Amino acid sequence: QLRAQNQVLKKGVVDEQANSASLKEQLKMKDQSLRKLQQEMDSLTFRNQQLAKRVELLQDELALSETRGKKSKKSGESSSQLSQEQKSVFNEDLQKKIEENERLHILFFEADEQHKRLEAELRSRLDVLETDAAQHQAVVDTLTRKYTDTIEKLQNDKAKLEIKSQTLEREAKDCRLRTEECQQQLKNLQAALGSRLEESLCIINEKVPFNDTRSNRYNALNVPVHNRRHQLKLRDLAGQALAFVQDLVTALLNFHTYTEQRVQIFPVDSATDTISPLNQKFSQYLHENASYVRPLEEGMLHLFESITEDTVTVLETAVKLKTFAEHLSSYLCFLRKILPYQLKSLEEECESSLCTAALRARNMELHGDMKKLTAVFEKLHVYISLLALPSTKPEGLLRTNYSFVFTNIATSLHGFHDLLKDISKHYSQKATLEQEVPTATQKLLTTNDCILSSVVALTNGVGKIASFFSNNLDYFTTSLSYGPKGGTEFISPLSAECMLQYKKKAAAYVKSLKKPCSDSVPYEEALANRRVLLSSTESREGLAQQVQQSLEKIARLEQEKEHWMLEAQLAKIKLEKENQKLKHSLSGHLGESVQERSVLLNAADQKEETIEKSQREPVKTTILLNIYIFFLLYQAPDNESREDLIKNHYMARIAELTSHLQLADSKSVHFHAECRALAKRLALAEKSKESLTEELKLASQNITRLQDELMTTKRSYEDQLSMMSDHLCSMNETLTKQREEIDTLKMTSK
Numbered sequence: 022q023l024r025a026q027n028q029v030l031k032k033g034v035v036d037e038q039a040n041s042a043s044l045k046e047q048l049k050m051k052d053q054s055l056r057k058l059q060q061e062m063d064s065l066t067f068r069n070q071q072l073a074k075r076v077e078l079l080q081d082e083l084a085l086s087e088t089r090g091k092k093s094k095k096s097g098e099s100s101s102q103l104s105q106e107q108k109s110v111f112n113e114d115l116q117k118k119i120e121e122n123e124r125l126h127i128l129f130f131e132a133d134e135q136h137k138r139l140e141a142e143l144r145s146r147l148d149v150l151e152t153d154a155a156q157h158q159a160v161v162d163t164l165t166r167k168y169t170d171t172i173e174k175l176q177n178d179k180a181k182l183e184i185k186s187q188t189l190e191r192e193a194k195d196c197r198l199r200t201e202e203c204q205q206q207l208k209n210l211q212a213a214l215g216s217r218l219e220e221s222l223c224i225i226n227e228k229v230p231f232n233d234t235r236s237n238r239y240n241a242l243n244v245p246v247h248n249r250r251h252q253l254k255l256r257d258l259a260g261q262a263l264a265f266v267q268d269l270v271t272a273l274l275n276f277h278t279y280t281e282q283r284v285q286i287f288p289v290d291s292a293t294d295t296i297s298p299l300n301q302k303f304s305q306y307l308h309e310n311a312s313y314v315r316p317l318e319e320g321m322l323h324l325f326e327s328i329t330e331d332t333v334t335v336l337e338t339a340v341k342l343k344t345f346a347e348h349l350s351s352y353l354c355f356l357r358k359i360l361p362y363q364l365k366s367l368e369e370e371c372e373s374s375l376c377t378a379a380l381r382a383r384n385m386e387l388h389g390d391m392k393k394l395t396a397v398f399e400k401l402h403v404y405i406s407l408l409a410l411p412s413t414k415p416e417g418l419l420r421t422n423y424s425f426v427f428t429n430i431a432t433s434l435h436g437f438h439d440l441l442k443d444i445s446k447h448y449s450q451k452a453t454l455e456q457e458v459p460t461a462t463q464k465l466l467t468t469n470d471c472i473l474s475s476v477v478a479l480t481n482g483v484g485k486i487a488s489f490f491s492n493n494l495d496y497f498t499t500s501l502s503y504g505p506k507g508g509t510e511f512i513s514p515l516s517a518e519c520m521l522q523y524k525k526k527a528a529a530y531v532k533s534l535k536k537p538c539s540d541s542v543p544y545e546e547a548l549a550n551r552r553v554l555l556s557s558t559e560s561r562e563g564l565a566q567q568v569q570q571s572l573e574k575i576a577r578l579e580q581e582k583e584h585w586m587l588e589a590q591l592a593k594i595k596l597e598k599e600n601q602k603l604k605h606s607l608s609g610h611l612g613e614s615v616q617e618r619s620v621l622l623n624a625a626d627q628k629e630e631t632i633e634k635s636q637r638e639p640v641k642t643t644i645l646l647n648i649y650i651f652f653l654l655y656q657a658p659d660n661e662s663r664e665d666l667i668k669n670h671y672m673a674r675i676a677e678l679t680s681h682l683q684l685a686d687s688k689s690v691h692f693h694a695e696c697r698a699l700a701k702r703l704a705l706a707e708k709s710k711e712s713l714t715e716e717l718k719l720a721s722q723n724i725t726r727l728q729d730e731l732m733t734t735k736r737s738y739e740d741q742l743s744m745m746s747d748h749l750c751s752m753n754e755t756l757t758k759q760r761e762e763i764d765t766l767k768m769t770s771k
Contacts, residue, residue: 277310303362320345
């Protein structure tokens, strides 16, 4: 606002300066004119005085001459004649002086009137200038008060900003300290992660014997990432294309059928007379159109059915596109077969006696349009056959040329649409001309209307297909050419087929592994747990101690594992010896009991194997369990007690393992949550650091900018006040001068 008011004041000062300069120039002009008039008045008064004196002298001389004439009446004729001549000269001179005096009086009167008008104008100008000066003085007073208020406000803002800058500096210092701490933590985390990365890389290098992503041939067999949204969109687009192709097939069937009906009617009606052999052959071929047009819809339907949610749809896997291209090729052969008959039929219509010149011209236009129609289908067949090559012969079309083929298909479809527009236009003109033919039957007119409606439907269908393909051109070029991760393409159709089989097997395996999800945690409880996890702030030393304890525990467990494996081997050897002794010593009854015990042992072994698979326990537990169960079976008196003992043992063991598993899971969750909390805190600290640094920079820039603006506004206000005061002084001086000049003019006029 201050800048805008400053600009307005600058403009007002400039305007006042321009007005004062113009007024000064006008005053100079008026002063010069007044001086000229004053000089003329002075010269006129001087001349008038001279003339008055001269008149007085002449009157005195005249009186003297009259007195002398009375005294000397008796003077001579010569003297009388001389006096008469002198009188005539004096009279002429007096007449001239009188005329000159009248002229001077007129000039004096005009100058007086002009002086009065000028005086009135100057008085009005003086009043206006006085009012303007009063208004400007009021504006200057209000602006000075306003600027003083703004200066005070800016000074207060400056003080507030200084206080704020000091607080920001203190906060910046705190942020620096916190950032240093975060950087130190980040360095520690980076070092820990680097060591873990090296360890994982060593494990990968040691444990992964073969990397199939390095070879394109092997990488092509890998299943790419499944994109369900991509598959659903492709299926939706294929469904839209199927609907468009169905409309196109219907329009083509109607067009060929009605063309066959027209050939039977015009130029010769088959009901009354025999048509020419050419039209008979043409009608016979047109009657077979359904066997060539219907497969297009079937091929598109098969292509649509091949695109499912579970497959990977790319050009290398779109095998059904080849069948659609083959059906299009058969339809193109049909068009090539009927094209010469169609052209000859049009020429035969032109040669008939009923054909006028305008109708002949329309027939020739349709003659050229039919050739172009076959050429357009040939072009589309070429491009669609190229798109079908990656699924059969991948070396026939490179991936870099996919976008070129798609763009050419789009341009061909638009050209096809424009050609059908021309055909529709020419057919409509031909139908209107044939209506004027006197021998045209109602059957011919209805057939023409049907052909025209089928051509319009064909035009609309192709227009929809062209717009649909153009709108999704970018999606086709980007989505129909992706391959496995790390690879550039599917090498061959065989590898693509193998990939699809692997994908089906992987999907079946994942489906078999699927289990029903457990009940989720309530939302309020999850929020409370999240707050607890985020608010947990254990020190680095405590975490290091926990890691050290876990490492010691792992080492101790490894030692126990080795010890128990040795014990298990020894127990197994003892068990074999005891079995041999039992086989030799026990009787038949004992043999039956041994058989029962062996059956129970086998069942126990199977249960232990399932437990081992599900919980992935080490081999030591199974061996110890076998030994323990054998001794229990040997000591138990009957079957029920043995089963109870086995059941109790397994239940106790399962409870112990579940407690250990829950403890390990809780510890891992706790460690993971702590790490996530620390990472989040670090990220938040980094973000707050960046935001605070940016705010500090902006605050310092704002402080410097406000200081500069304050200085500039002060200087500009001071300059404006000084300029306005100078301007007012100059205006007062000019007003005083004008008043003095008006007073002098009044005096001179008086």
